[in-house]
Amino acid sequence: MTMQEIHSAIEKIGCLTFTTLDNTTMHSRIVSVCGGDDEGIYFLTMNIKPFYRQLKGNPHVSVCGIYPSGRKEGKNKVGQPYWQPGFFLRITGEVREIPEDEVKKKAEGGSEPHRYALEDAERYPAMRLFCIFRGKGEIYDYDFEMENRDHKLLRTRFAFGGETVREAGVRIDPDKCIACGECREACTFKAIEEGDVYRVNGERCDECGSCIQVCPQDAIEFPETM
Numbered sequence: 162m163t164m165q166e167i168h169s170a171i172e173k174i175g176c177l178t179f180t181t182l183d184n185t186t187m188h189s190r191i192v193s194v195c196g197g198d199d200e201g202i203y204f205l206t207m208n209i210k211p212f213y214r215q216l217k218g219n220p221h222v223s224v225c226g227i228y229p230s231g232r233k234e235g236k237n238k239v240g241q242p243y244w245q246p247g248f249f250l251r252i253t254g255e256v257r258e259i260p261e262d263e264v265k266k267k268a269e270g271g272s273e274p275h276r277y278a279l280e281d282a283e284r285y286p287a288m289r290l291f292c293i294f295r296g297k298g299e300i301y302d303y304d305f306e307m308e309n310r311d312h313k314l315l316r317t318r319f320a321f322g323g324e325t326v327r328e329a330g331v332r333i334d335p336d337k338c339i340a341c342g343e344c345r346e347a348c349t350f351k352a353i354e355e356g357d358v359y360r361v362n363g364e365r366c367d368e369c370g371s372c373i374q375v376c377p378q379d380a381i382e383f384p385e386t387m
């Protein structure tokens with residue numbers, strides 16, 4: 162997944178929830194992202210705010226959002242809440258404050274987020290520009306009713322700024338699997354492929370655990386965190 166694809170997804174969502182850690186207390190708030198480039202994802206805050214102090218004290222952030230943001234009312238065929246097709250996005254990353262001279266230089270070079278930051282700082286002198294310069298994340302693209310495709314989930318993981326990310330999904334131990342097919346029967350996400358030993362397609366796996374419950378061989382391992 163390219164940075165441009167990540168930026169397009171963020172642009173669709175508009176505002177993201179940013180969570181910071183202040184000593185042992187987590188704080189979340191909605192933040193409008195003002196753009197992105199190959200170096201990262203940009204946002205603004207004022208240097209008098211607790212958010213600013215938290216970012217300076219601990220630059221690690223957790224970010225998430227959903228598109229579309231509203232859920233239609235109603236139930237699906239099996240009585241569960243209906244979800245219009247869409248996606249969740251989440252990123253775990255690290256931020257840095259962009260120094261004023263760098264903001265000016267890049268704005269002069271035509272960078273849109275830096276130009277916007279410069280203009281906003283003229284209105285609000287306490288405004289400061291930050292960039293998530295390193296991170297990893299995923300886009301969880303869901304179509305739970307299979308309206309537009311024949312499976313529910315497409316999960317795409319990504320990393321930038323030198324970060325690495327693990328594959329999504331549970332994993333079947335090939336040394337334990339006896340190819341009985343119980344897991345494939347149980348998986349409503351169509352994430353399990355048959356074979357001499359069965360295999361999980363991590364991009365489709367919701368990590369729901371239904372397969373783990375039914376496997377007679379205890380062959381399916383819990384997912385790793387991102």
Ligand code: SF4
Nearest residue numbers: 338339341342344376
């Ligand atoms: S249920 Fe377990 S043993 Fe059977 S196919 Fe799936 S992973 Fe293999």
Ligand code: SF4
Nearest residue numbers: 348366367369370372
């Ligand atoms: S954890 Fe859920 S979605 Fe993933 S393979 Fe197992 S049953 Fe399918």
